[in-house]
Amino acid sequence: MRSGFGFDLRSMEIFVETLEQGSQSAAARRLGLKQSSVSQSLANLEESMGVTLFKRNCRPLEPTSAGRFFYDRSRRLLDEARSTRRELVSGDFGHLHQVRLALVDSLATAVGQPLIELIRRYTRDYTLTTGLSHMHAHSLLTRHVDIIVSDDRLENYDGLERHALLREPFVLVVPCHWSGPLDNLRWLARHLDFVRYTPQSLIGQAIERHLRLNQLELPARLHLDNTFALLRLVGAGAGWTITTPLCLYQAGLEALNVTVAPLPLAPLNRELTLVARRDELGELPALLARDSRRLLDKHFNAQLDRVLPWLSAEVATRF
Numbered sequence: 057m058r059s060g061f062g063f064d065l066r067s068m069e070i071f072v073e074t075l076e077q078g079s080q081s082a083a084a085r086r087l088g089l090k091q092s093s094v095s096q097s098l099a100n101l102e103e104s105m106g107v108t109l110f111k112r113n114c115r116p117l118e119p120t121s122a123g124r125f126f127y128d129r130s131r132r133l134l135d136e137a138r139s140t141r142r143e144l145v146s147g148d149f150g151h152l153h154q155v156r157l158a159l160v161d162s163l164a165t166a167v168g169q170p171l172i173e174l175i176r177r178y179t180r181d182y183t184l185t186t187g188l189s190h191m192h193a194h195s196l197l198t199r200h201v202d203i204i205v206s207d208d209r210l211e212n213y214d215g216l217e218r219h220a221l222l223r224e225p226f227v228l229v230v231p232c233h234w235s236g237p238l239d240n241l242r243w244l245a246r247h248l249d250f251v252r253y254t255p256q257s258l259i260g261q262a263i264e265r266h267l268r269l270n271q272l273e274l275p276a277r278l279h280l281d282n283t284f285a286l287l288r289l290v291g292a293g294a295g296w297t298i299t300t301p302l303c304l305y306q307a308g309l310e311a312l313n314v315t316v317a318p319l320p321l322a323p324l325n326r327e328l329t330l331v332a333r334r335d336e337l338g339e340l341p342a343l344l345a346r347d348s349r350r351l352l353d354k355h356f357n358a359q360l361d362r363v364l365p366w367l368s369a370e371v372a373t374r375f
Contacts, residue, residue: 062104065137068130070097071109075127078116154181155340156201158192161283163205163221163328165306167351174347178340188281189258196331203332203341205348207258210331219330219345222302222352223372226263226324229287229304230296232313239320241272249295250274254281259326263298266324283307290314300326301367305356309363316364349373 074083074094084091102109109123119127155175159168164186175182185192185201192204197213209218228238230248237243253260260279267274278295280286283303290297291313298319304312330348332341352373360368 067097067101070094072130075119155179156183157203158185158195158201159205160189161186162302162306166356167348170351205330207326209329215334216331217334217341221330221348222328224300224302224326225370226298226300226319228317228319229290229299229314231293232315238317245274249277251278251286251289251295251297254279270321287312301371
């Protein structure tokens with residue numbers, strides 16, 4: 057069956073050999089085919105693509121401008137196909153060609169650079185993106201990325217491997233000059249605006265769901281999709297918020313003009329998990345998870361121990 061592209065690897069191979077050998081008969085001998093098979097393949101190729109590939113009045117055969125373009129692309133694709141076959145036959149899959157990752161912003165800020173150094177050891181090429189977690193989940197399920205680190209474990213989907221990285225509590229954050237009580241959110245909301253994450257974000261959805269479960273309906277005035285901007289706004293005295301320690305770290309914990317306190321509601325936690333398609337990337341997901349936990353301990357947990365020791369005990373990278 058003819059490929060929807062108008063060509064396949066076999067027809068490309070016949071075309072390249074015909075051009076390099078200078079004639080259809082020579083290409084047929086080289087490939088172990090009948091000349092009629094070579095002639096039919098080339099005719100089908102030109103017809104399916106709607107271009108003329110050879111100057112018919114030249115001996116040896118020469119390409120048209122379209123033929124030269126197709127020759128260059130064909131050589132490249134055939135070389136890649138042969139390399140792929142060699143690696144498949146050898147069974148050496150330890151060095152991946154490309155890995156595509158998508159991380160929550162807060163983790164990318166915390167361990168992104170050293171994590172990239174690790175990835176470079178295992179792959180020839182990589183891409184790393186950040187953004188909204190629900191978009192990352194969709195990208196993994198539709199094979200647009202290979203690994204995600206998200207607050208969505210995708211528990212309803214089979215064929216995935218999951219590696220827990222971090223469990224952290226949500227906390228209350230108010231401007232540092234706030235002198236009122238910190239154990240009554242209704243009273244706090246009457247005096248300061250609640251600064252929200254946008255409802256499109258998973259972290260925002262988790263907070264709103266928790267507020268509803270605790271029968272708290274707060275005015276919806278300020279919605280931000282950027283943790284840095286949200287916490288800077290709180291530090292400037294515009295309002296208060298609910299967030300996580302890693303988000304505080306992302307925004308520059310020691311430079312924020314805020315007070316951090318336990319959330320005066322039933323406990324609410326966020327879990328970050330590395331999720332990948334099972335058995336596709338060898339040991340890489342487990343290695344990345346291990347090193348991510350190590351990097352979080354070294355950088356993020358160390359700063360919490362120094363700045364907010366009461367909160368550090370509530371954060372877990374081993375569970």
